Amino acid sequence: MNKIKPEQLLELEQPFIKVPNEQLKKTLRNQTKYLEKEITNINDKIEDCVKKAKADRISIDQATTIIDELLVRLRKLGKKLGDIKKEEALYTTRTKLRLDHLKETSQVAPTDKEALTRWSKLRLDRVLVDYMLRKGFNETAKKMAEDSNISEMVDVELFTQSAKIEDALKRHSCTECLQWCSDNRNSLKKLKSTLEFNLRLQEYVELVRLGKKTEAIQYVQKHLSSWSESHLRQLQQAMALLAFPNDTLCEPYKGLYDPKRWKLLIDQFKADNFALCCLTSQPLLSITLQAGLSALKTSQCQQHEDKNLNCPVCDKNTLGALAQSLPLSHHVNSSIVCRLSGKKIDENNPPMLLPNGRVYSLQALEDMASKNDGYITCPRTGDTFELIETRKLYIS
Incomplete structure (x- = not known):
């Protein structure tokens, strides 16, 4: 096995480090907002109580009640801070473990085949767990991560949360996804995402589908009117939808009623979620396989007479299908291989x-x-x- 080149590995492994780092930054942002809001409310309550006491407009019983309420809020704040501290420690530990894991590639000698094999096996396990998480096999991925002792090197919680939102969208519920949009509004705005608008539009369409036209108009006024400058054309079509039945064949209104829009919402949520978390749009397994297959692919691959028995690209039934759209490799020096023995x-x-x-x-x-x-x-x-x-x- 050859020496692993860290600089090339980092090109593929950027999300491996960025994901826990982004989650840590998000936790810190949420913590700051929560603290500012709670401390402001507590201070306002205390100042109001002091003013009333100076003006002799509050009884001892009332003051005692206010103090009890403040103590409850402070205990709740303390518990929340404890949870946040644990969350911060989790992401900090994960980042360190992952950095140490990648650092090993520059410390292992090329002659230490056992260490290289062990490191490569661990990375393969990570890549497989990532693939299973993306394909929805969360429990299998979690079990494999635990058995391989790599729970801190994979993002099971992130995909578990995403799966809940995707399941809700499959049930034609936008509530969970809208809450996610609310929690990440500033970040989504930087991405110029239209997910929240599309979710609101879909809820409006469902109201029209059920014949609740008055509620649909009220919904537009409350939730969609603020998007009029950037999505005027779509809003005009949405309002015209009130005049068309569910089974209309007239476009674009037929498209607005199409249940396939829910699948588009799921795809858009996944794309935005991956972008926010610095995840690649494709599984690392696919990216790694495609890089390797492209390095092997030649103009002779999959040709009936010229294919090689030991070439994975030449096997149309397995990896050859994945390699079909990949570019050919660039070889300065060629090797001649016997088509009879493959040597x-x-x-x-x-x-x-x-x-x-x-x-x-x-x-x-x-x-x-x-x-x-x-x-x-x-x-x-x-x-x-x-x-x-x-x-x-x-x-x-």
């Missing part, structure tokens, strides 16, 4: 020319001749020759 042709295994013009390696032909009384059969034409009829070729 490299070089000075120790020279190319041999058959009378019919086909070329195979010497080792492959000798192996075939030893099993057939000195005769060889061309696998592509079916012609049979004696081994002594072959001629050695020289590549210049």
